[in-house]
Amino acid sequence: MGRKTVNVGGVLLGGRKIAVQSMTTVRTSDVDASVAQIIRLAEAGCDIVRVAVPNEEDARAISKIVPRVPVPIVADIHFSARLAVLAAESGAHKLRVNPGNLGGEKEVALVADCLKAHHIPVRVGSNSGSIAPAFLQKYGRGAEALVESALAQARLFEKHGVEDIVLSVKSSDVRETVEAYASLAKKCDYPLHVGVTEAGGGEYALVKSTAGIAPLLLKGIGDTIRVSLSDDPVREVETAHEILRACGLEKEFVEVVSCPTCGRCEYDCLGLAARVRERVKGVRRSLRVAVMGCVVNGPGEAAGCDLGIAGGKDACVIMQNGKNERVSSEDAEREFFRRLEELLS
Ligand code: SF4
Incomplete structure (x- = not known):
């Protein structure tokens, strides 16, 4: 009615x-x-x-x-x-x-x-x-x-x-x-x-x-x-x-998709997800960002996001615009946040 x-x-x-x-x-x-x-x-x-x-x-x-x-x-x-x-x-x-x-x-x-x-x-x-x-x-x-x-x-x-x-x-x-x-x-x-x-x-x-x-x-x-x-x-x-x-009734926010982690995770996925959530809190932009625990399932599960990261022991994969790029674990978080800031600017 x-x-x-x-x-x-x-x-x-x-x-x-x-x-x-x-x-x-x-x-x-x-x-x-x-x-x-x-x-x-x-x-x-x-x-x-x-x-x-x-x-x-x-x-x-x-x-x-x-x-x-x-x-x-x-x-x-x-x-x-x-x-x-x-x-x-x-x-x-x-x-x-x-x-x-x-x-x-x-x-x-x-x-x-x-x-x-x-x-x-x-x-x-x-x-x-x-x-x-x-x-x-x-x-x-x-x-x-x-x-x-x-x-x-x-x-x-x-x-x-x-x-x-x-x-x-x-x-x-x-x-x-x-x-x-x-x-x-x-x-x-x-x-x-x-x-x-x-x-x-x-x-x-x-x-x-x-x-x-x-x-x-x-x-x-x-x-x-x-x-x-x-x-x-x-x-x-x-x-x-x-x-x-x-419920999909409010779109102007940054959704942080992250996995619960499991025995395959070899980096600080939960910590990074928390730092990302903190950064995007209150931001009125329609974006989806993924922080996934491993490169086995992460990239697939993060598909469709504006930016994603799947962690590994020595290297992480950063996903953006349909492209996956390997970045050393040492540089991964910095590079991920650099790209995130670009998206938010
Ligand atoms: S993405 Fe990887 S680490 Fe996260 S729950 Fe799935 S298999 Fe486990």
Whole structure:
């Protein structure tokens, strides 16, 4: 189903590019700390940043944050139509609310009118931990309850003429997340905010987030992603970009292909691969570079790269433009980096 396009302060959701989101971890009312963290997130490649708005001071702080940051700000509000309105009046580029907990029909209408008056979108949707009991009773726990609950939230705003809606159905269970988004994508044409909620921390959280987000992206599902980690939010942004790159949805980076090494490797392949990764980190160029452990399989496995090296005990093979050149092991790393710098210049 073709997606509608929703504009979040100049960032289009539902278009060709998948926007990366994250959320600040400092108090929104601490304007300097919020601005500093949002700038770090933007520098890491975050397209949209969400801030928590639990009270009036936080809502008002948005007016001081917005002019000082280079990315759109989303206000995350629960249980208060008044705070939602205040956040919009303070310049938030989008609201994240649950219309089911705003207080009632009158409050939903108030927020809907405010969204329309300010021409800003809203994200609604369900989380596995907070599905309304009525949906759990009707559908039981699982993807269906998430989807129906999210669609019901959207209907509450649709009724009041709100069209710019973004939907999410986040679960902390990977299979449930994938099933829910796949189903939701068929049932509506709103842009989808994709993520595995409360993925945790450490390596497992990275794998869990990737396991949930990547299969959806590969099916063309997802217009904005948030990797949710118990960590520095900059890490969320870095991980989101790595997922987009691994899925072939972001091309402007230098991919370093390297082998795991095995008993055939006779030079410092892993060390060299690490030095190459460090050199190309953050470089926005579409290149593939290979660092392979041996000349037996390396050249074949590195075929198709812009530059490659396969190491040996006395000599290495440097591969470029379809040509393989033997270079003494002593000179190989220097020559490899010389050519790499040429490619990057
Ligand atoms: S390229 Fe060579 S060293 Fe690396 S894993 Fe393959 S066979 Fe082993």
